Amino acid sequence: MAEATVIALLGAESTGKTTLAEALAARLADETGLNVCWVDEWLRVWCDREGRTPLAHEQAAIAREQHARIDAAAARHDIVVCDTTALTTAVYSRLIFGDRTLEAPAATLHRRVDLSLLTALDIPWVADGHQRDGAHVREPVDTALREALIAHQLPWALVSGLGGQRLESALDAVAPLLRRRELPRDGLFTRLARRNAQAPAWNWACDRCDAPECEHLSRRTRRNP
Numbered sequence: 001m002a003e004a005t006v007i008a009l010l011g012a013e014s015t016g017k018t019t020l021a022e023a024l025a026a027r028l029a030d031e032t033g034l035n036v037c038w039v040d041e042w043l044r045v046w047c048d049r050e051g052r053t054p055l056a057h058e059q060a061a062i063a064r065e066q067h068a069r070i071d072a073a074a075a076r077h078d079i080v081v082c083d084t085t086a087l088t089t090a091v092y093s094r095l096i097f098g099d100r101t102l103e104a105p106a107a108t109l110h111r112r113v114d115l116s117l118l119t120a121l122d123i124p125w126v127a128d129g130h131q132r133d134g135a136h137v138r139e140p141v142d143t144a145l146r147e148a149l150i151a152h153q154l155p156w157a158l159v160s161g162l163g164g165q166r167l168e169s170a171l172d173a174v175a176p177l178l179r180r181r182e183l184p185r186d187g188l189f190t191r192l193a194r195r196n197a198q199a200p201a202w203n204w205a206c207d208r209c210d211a212p213e214c215e216h217l218s219r220r221t222r223r224n225p
Contacts, residue, residue, distance in 0.1 A: 002181065004074035006112055007174060008085045010145050010156070011119030012138035014126050016166060017041075020119065020159070021083040024170050031171075033184030034078035041083040042066045056097040063089040063102060067109045074112075078181070085110050087154075091144040095137070107152040115177050117170055118145060120160035 007024070009017040018041065025038035042065045047053055054062055063086035073080045090106035093099040110116075121142055125135035149156045157173035159166060 002078070004077055004080050005114050005178065005181065006070060006074055006080045006082065007177070008082050008087075008110070008113045008116045009119060010084060010088055010116050010149075012121060012141035012145070014123070014135075014138070015119035015121060016123055017119055018044075018083050020117075020166055020170060021081050023167050024174070025079075025081040027167060027171060028079055028081070028174070031185060032079070032178065032181075034181070035076075036079040036081070037073050037077045039066075039069050039073050039080060039082040042069060043084070043089070056093065056099055059089050059093045059097075059099070060102060060105075063106055063109065067112070070112070079178075082113075085113060085116075087116075087145065087148055091141060091148060095140055095144060103148060107148070107154070110152070110154060114155070115174065116149060116154060116156040117159045117173055118142075118149070118156055119166075120158055122160050123162060123166075 009021045009024075011017050021038045021040075025036050028034070029036035043054070043062055046062055046065075066082075066084065066089070067086055070080060070082045070085070073082075086102070086106035086109040090102040093102045121138050125138060148154075159169045159173060161169045
């Protein structure tokens, strides 16, 4: 079996990562015919088990366990969609505890990921147990994640949209990544060809993301036909 393709969902709290990870895994399995799974967020499991959020000294072990679960899934599947990675743990450690020591090892762990999908801040914040700090933390977390992805030259794309549009945005971002794989079904590539035929001819220059649909419209320049 070829090495698994790993897709990570990153984003601030209450941006739909878990819902999108599960839905994206199901659609990829349906459209490619490959063996696909999704790995849930270990932090959520940890918080539910302990009844609290982790302390500073507990962050590193949580990050390592997240990737141990990703690696275990990758050994058994063609595509793995994971609900966050150590990079998120590192960002929260910096913002909450002022601890920057986790970023370099987190980036090393994250290099196993083929593509990160950053969930945009375009859906309402909703409270959800121990993990939610409040809507005010979403923008700082989003900014810190972008900075980390760019600083460590990790491939990523912005995913936005409400309801089913968010899943369609994720599929658009993922489709080119899977060109190199032999697929039992070609629904994803049919979709990609249709999207490319309909897309406007854009070049863009953006220092915050690599998504042609990104919100920084002023940085786009139209390509001559």
